[in-house]
Amino acid sequence: MADPKGFMTTPRQDRPRRPVEQRVRDWDEVYVPGALLPIVSKQADRCMDCGIPFCHDACPLGNLIPEWNDLVSREDWRAASDRLHATNNFPEFTGRLCPAPCEAGCVLAINQPAVTIKNVEVAIADRAWTDGFTPPRPPDRLSGKTVAVIGSGPTGLAAAQQLTRAGHTVVVYERDDRIGGLMRYGIPAFKMEKRHLERRIEQMLAEGTRFRTSTAVGRDIGAAELRTRHDAVVIATGATAWRELPVPGRELAGIQQAMEYLPLANRVCEGDLEVSPMSAAGRHVVIVGGGDTGADCLGTAVREGAASVTQLDIYRQPGAERDEDTEPWPTYPKIYRMSAAHEEARDLRTAPAADADARLFSASTLRFSGDEAGHVRSLHVVEVDERRTPVAGTGRSIPADLVLLALGFSGPDRTDGLTDQLGLAMEPRGTIARDGGFATNVPGVFAAGDAARGQSLIVWAIAEGRAVAAAVDRHLTGASRLPAPISPYDRPMTV
Numbered sequence: 001m002a003d004p005k006g007f008m009t010t011p012r013q014d015r016p017r018r019p020v021e022q023r024v025r026d027w028d029e030v031y032v033p034g035a036l037l038p039i040v041s042k043q044a045d046r047c048m049d050c051g052i053p054f055c056h057d058a059c060p061l062g063n064l065i066p067e068w069n070d071l072v073s074r075e076d077w078r079a080a081s082d083r084l085h086a087t088n089n090f091p092e093f094t095g096r097l098c099p100a101p102c103e104a105g106c107v108l109a110i111n112q113p114a115v116t117i118k119n120v121e122v123a124i125a126d127r128a129w130t131d132g133f134t135p136p137r138p139p140d141r142l143s144g145k146t147v148a149v150i151g152s153g154p155t156g157l158a159a160a161q162q163l164t165r166a167g168h169t170v171v172v173y174e175r176d177d178r179i180g181g182l183m184r185y186g187i188p189a190f191k192m193e194k195r196h197l198e199r200r201i202e203q204m205l206a207e208g209t210r211f212r213t214s215t216a217v218g219r220d221i222g223a224a225e226l227r228t229r230h231d232a233v234v235i236a237t238g239a240t241a242w243r244e245l246p247v248p249g250r251e252l253a254g255i256q257q258a259m260e261y262l263p264l265a266n267r268v269c270e271g272d273l274e275v276s277p278m279s280a281a282g283r284h285v286v287i288v289g290g291g292d293t294g295a296d297c298l299g300t301a302v303r304e305g306a307a308s309v310t311q312l313d314i315y316r317q318p319g320a321e322r323d324e325d326t327e328p329w330p331t332y333p334k335i336y337r338m339s340a341a342h343e344e345a346r347d348l349r350t351a352p353a354a355d356a357d358a359r360l361f362s363a364s365t366l367r368f369s370g371d372e373a374g375h376v377r378s379l380h381v382v383e384v385d386e387r388r389t390p391v392a393g394t395g396r397s398i399p400a401d402l403v404l405l406a407l408g409f410s411g412p413d414r415t416d417g418l419t420d421q422l423g424l425a426m427e428p429r430g431t432i433a434r435d436g437g438f439a440t441n442v443p444g445v446f447a448a449g450d451a452a453r454g455q456s457l458i459v460w461a462i463a464e465g466r467a468v469a470a471a472v473d474r475h476l477t478g479a480s481r482l483p484a485p486i487s488p489y490d491r492p493m494t495v
């Protein structure tokens with residue numbers, strides 16, 4: 001720590017976002033380019049280098065946060081990059097997309113705003129790329145073993161990079177036409193521009209990882225055949241089986257799943273389509289579901305030029321501060337957060353009632369009504385109490401000609417036949433069953449990421465990818481020096 005009093009003399013300063021009116025006219029990341037670097041060393045200096053860094057534990061990757069805060073405060077970017085990449089394959093992804101449970105666990109956050117850990121992370125990651133600290137690291141020698149990784153989301157990519165660097169020949173099979181999983185066709189470019197993905201893929205190709213796109217295992221290539229062709233298989237197919245809203249009127253046209261809608265907007269950004277066939281332009285949009293996927297739909301609909309946007313959340317509005325009784329430090333609290341997309345919807349007054357917030361809390365959808373042509377035109381909603389019982393006299397209709405369902409995901413999509421062809425045992429909740437070493441019931445087949453853990457976060461996915469790589473390496477060679485930051489049973493820190 002260059003300045004032991006930094007936490008007392010420097011206030012927290014966040015990465016500035018571009019003005020709303022400007023950023024909703026493009027799909028670029030919402031932040032002011034170049035504005036982080038001039039402030040980040042002073043911000044890193046706020047780290048107290050406390051004796052027991054809870055931030056470190058709160059990060060599923062075990063990122064060495066106090067160490068790289070110190071190096072950044074001294075502007076030793078190369079060493080900071082080395083320490084960061086020692087625990088995280090893709091810090092430019094987490095530095096942009098992670099909800100930063102580390103900051104909730106920062107010791108300074110007990111009575112002051114936390115250190116801007118995530119911003120320090122992304123600054124190191126970006127600097128590492130511009131200064132050439134992240135060259136490809138091909139293995140010195142090959143093991144002669146081959147591994148198939150099915151799925152190219154953050155789990156599959158992290159597993160593939162670790163196993164390639166350990167000397168195994170890795171082939172990543174991806175059913176989409178491009179690599180990246182939900183980071184490619186789910187998460188909008190205004191949260192993470194896809195050039196960050198391209199750069200990593202180039203690095204991985206140079207290290208020797210092979211990619212087979214447009215290849216659905218189970219459909220385009222038999223899963224059992226794949227198993228016989230490789231010494232080990234890692235299933236990292238994500239949890240994309242979406243939840244439904246079985247209420248009257250669900251069959252009307254114009255009611256879509258979030259993951260039917262978001263990929264099309266991403267394809268416009270990729271240049272595959274001129275306009276999204278589901279574009280929100282000029283339409284009254286209602287998003288059912290108060291989570292991050294819903295917020296991504298909100299930001300996308302605003303950029304497409306929606307006439308109005310409302311987001312329904314069945315939970316009550318959280319408080320502005322942590323509830324110390326139910327969610328004490330260092331857990332990640334449910335508090336009222338204003339994402340960039342919420343800020344945009346608020347400032348542009350896209351909510352029908354010109355509310356301060358596009359979100360309606362404690363709101364439950366009763367039914368949809370449509371026009372004579374069978375197209376949805378309104379959504380009927382009621383306020384609910386904490387037990388989700390409707391509150392009498394609160395029913396109302398909201399104009400809706402595009403409804404987006406963002407209700408979460410139950411487990412891996414089984415329509416390709418992969419799980420059945422391999423005879424994989426499943427958990428009752430729909431995820432792939434595995435033991436404490438990430439192994440499924442089929443010898444040589446391992447499962448990791450959302451497919452086995454259930455819907456989660458990028459940081460957990462990378463941690464799963466690193467840990468399953470260690471398990472596979474051990475299976476192939478009898479021992480492994482690869483790090484395993486988590487076990488399949490680890491969960492986020494709660495009370």
Ligand SMILES: Cc1cc2nc3c(=O)[nH]c(=O)nc-3n(C[C@H](O)[C@H](O)[C@H](O)COP(=O)(O)OP(=O)(O)OC[C@H]3O[C@@H](n4cnc5c(N)ncnc54)[C@H](O)[C@@H]3O)c2cc1C
Binds near residue numbers: 215449455
């Ligand atoms: C809209 C949205 C926004 C999100 N935003 C954030 C965020 O901001 N921050 C955050 O931390 N987390 C976010 N998440 C969660 C995060 O994206 C996931 O937890 C993470 O991507 C899971 O990684 P994964 O590699 O396990 O699976 P995925 O990313 O889902 O990747 C699985 C891949 O497997 C492929 N696949 C599936 N079946 C087959 C098959 N049979 N053959 C070949 N390939 C197959 C799929 O096409 C896909 O590419 C978001 C999720 C969604 C849906």
Ligand code: SF4
Binds near residue numbers: 065094098100102118
């Ligand atoms: S990956 Fe997430 S939890 Fe870990 S240091 Fe980065 S922002 Fe914090």
